[in-house]
Amino acid sequence: MSDWSKKKYMGAFVEKCSFLHTDSTCFCPAETSSEARKTQKGLLLSFPSSKQAQGLSQFQRFSLKLSRQAVAFIFFAFGNLADAMKLIYNSVFLDHNTGMHPENRKRLDAFGPLEETEVLDGTPWLNLVHTEKYIEHVRATCQAGADLDRDTVTSAGSFEAALRAVGATIMASETNDFALVRPPGHHAYPSHASGFCLFNNIAIASQKLANEGKRVFLFDFDGHLGDGTSHIFEESDQVFYCSIHQYPAFPGHGRANETGTGKGKGFTMNVPLPPNSGDDIFMDAVATCMQVMEQYNPDVVAVSAGFDAYQYDLLLELRVTENSFFKTGQMLRERSNRIFATLEGGYNVEALPACVRCFLAGINGQENPHPAKDTTSFRMEWESYELRINSTMANLKDWWKFK
Numbered sequence: 001m002s003d004w005s006k007k008k009y010m011g012a013f014v015e016k017c018s019f020l021h022t023d024s025t026c027f028c029p030a031e032t033s034s035e036a037r038k039t040q041k042g043l044l045l046s047f048p049s050s051k052q053a054q055g056l057s058q059f060q061r062f063s064l065k066l067s068r069q070a071v072a073f074i075f076f077a078f079g080n081l082a083d084a085m086k087l088i089y090n091s092v093f094l095d096h097n098t099g100m101h102p103e104n105r106k107r108l109d110a111f112g113p114l115e116e117t118e119v120l121d122g123t124p125w126l127n128l129v130h131t132e133k134y135i136e137h138v139r140a141t142c143q144a145g146a147d148l149d150r151d152t153v154t155s156a157g158s159f160e161a162a163l164r165a166v167g168a169t170i171m172a173s174e175t176n177d178f179a180l181v182r183p184p185g186h187h188a189y190p191s192h193a194s195g196f197c198l199f200n201n202i203a204i205a206s207q208k209l210a211n212e213g214k215r216v217f218l219f220d221f222d223g224h225l226g227d228g229t230s231h232i233f234e235e236s237d238q239v240f241y242c243s244i245h246q247y248p249a250f251p252g253h254g255r256a257n258e259t260g261t262g263k264g265k266g267f268t269m270n271v272p273l274p275p276n277s278g279d280d281i282f283m284d285a286v287a288t289c290m291q292v293m294e295q296y297n298p299d300v301v302a303v304s305a306g307f308d309a310y311q312y313d314l315l316l317e318l319r320v321t322e323n324s325f326f327k328t329g330q331m332l333r334e335r336s337n338r339i340f341a342t343l344e345g346g347y348n349v350e351a352l353p354a355c356v357r358c359f360l361a362g363i364n365g366q367e368n369p370h371p372a373k374d375t376t377s378f379r380m381e382w383e384s385y386e387l388r389i390n391s392t393m394a395n396l397k398d399w400w401k402f403k
């Protein structure tokens with residue numbers, strides 16, 4: 001075997017991590033470099049070099065090779081586990097007792113037993129987005145178990161659950177994870193509740209990142225417009241708000257011509273989908289959003305992950321399958337390695353866990369755990385969608401290029 005073919009033979013292994021370098025006959029340049037002993041996590045291992053190993057007995061060399069392979073495997077395996085997006089969950093989210101409301105604890109119960117993570121109290125960050133008066137109003141309303149508005153009900157445990165939902169989303173933003181929380185957040189405004197949402201989890205985490213100097217692309221694929229989030233960042237060029245949602249539907253806007261205001265003009269993108277849109281239209285919308293995300297070149301991608309675009313959701317009329325959530329995860333993964341997400345809607349209790357797991361599998365580069373038959377849209381939906389997406393692109397053409 002020539003030196004070149006030996007290099008090529010080992011290349012696939014060595015390329016993943018210079019530390020994974022177990023064959024003393026390898027000709028890879030990493031063999032003689034100090035880099036060869038660095039792991040993915042920056043740890044330094046003190047194995048003898050190949051030249052030193054030549055002085056060892058056959059048995060010692062065999063043992064050394066086995067040790068190197070064992071340690072390589074452990075670090076590679078744990079390195080990958082550490083990098084995978086995982087769920088951040090705590091049973092405190094079940095204490096937001098909403099009774100028979102569509103946004104109820106069964107949405108999380110449906111996941112079965114989940115590993116619990118101790119989550120932060122989000123209180124220190126609430127005022128990044130919300131007024132003091134509103135925070136106190138939410139606290140008092142929850143204590144009384146009253147309603148914040150016609151849609152947004154509370155119970156004695158709701159305030160603590162909402163604080164922890166903010167905290168879990170902040171944690172997810174630091175570890176690139178998925179905060180499996182309730183109550184959801186993307187309809188909440190600085191000074192009033194809306195659409196089942198108390199505090200705007202994703203907006204608070206994104207504002208915190210923006211204050212740290214990060215450029216954030218906030219991608220909201222919940223089937224509703226995140227009107228609270230859109231309002232909070234409409235004047236910002238540091239947090240780009242991009243939403244795919246059914247229109248018409250609650251909250252009644254999110255049109256193609258809403259592109260932000262002031263300094264934030266051109267940094268809001270709405271892709272309104274006609275009712276009955278299937279996977280084909282949904283994925284075309286995702287691909288169009290990805291074009292802008294690439295040009296915006298964010299430091300962090302924040303995802304409002306709602307799953308009510310699902311074909312059998314109780315609240316909307318879109319016809320998206322698990323496949324689209326999987327592919328959306330894949331498309332994000334291909335474009336960023338700094339992504340976090342928080343749960344928004346998704347009201348088909350039986351389907352929600354599969355939808356979330358498909359999204360996670362896509363993000364984590366795994367196989368689709370729940371492949372479905374793609375749904376296709378009818379001509380009427382396509383004609384309506386094309387008018388809308390053309391309008392979205394026309395409204396943003398001064399800032400972004402579309403293929």
Ligand SMILES: [Zn+2]
Nearest residue numbers: 222224308345
């Ligand atoms: Zn929704």
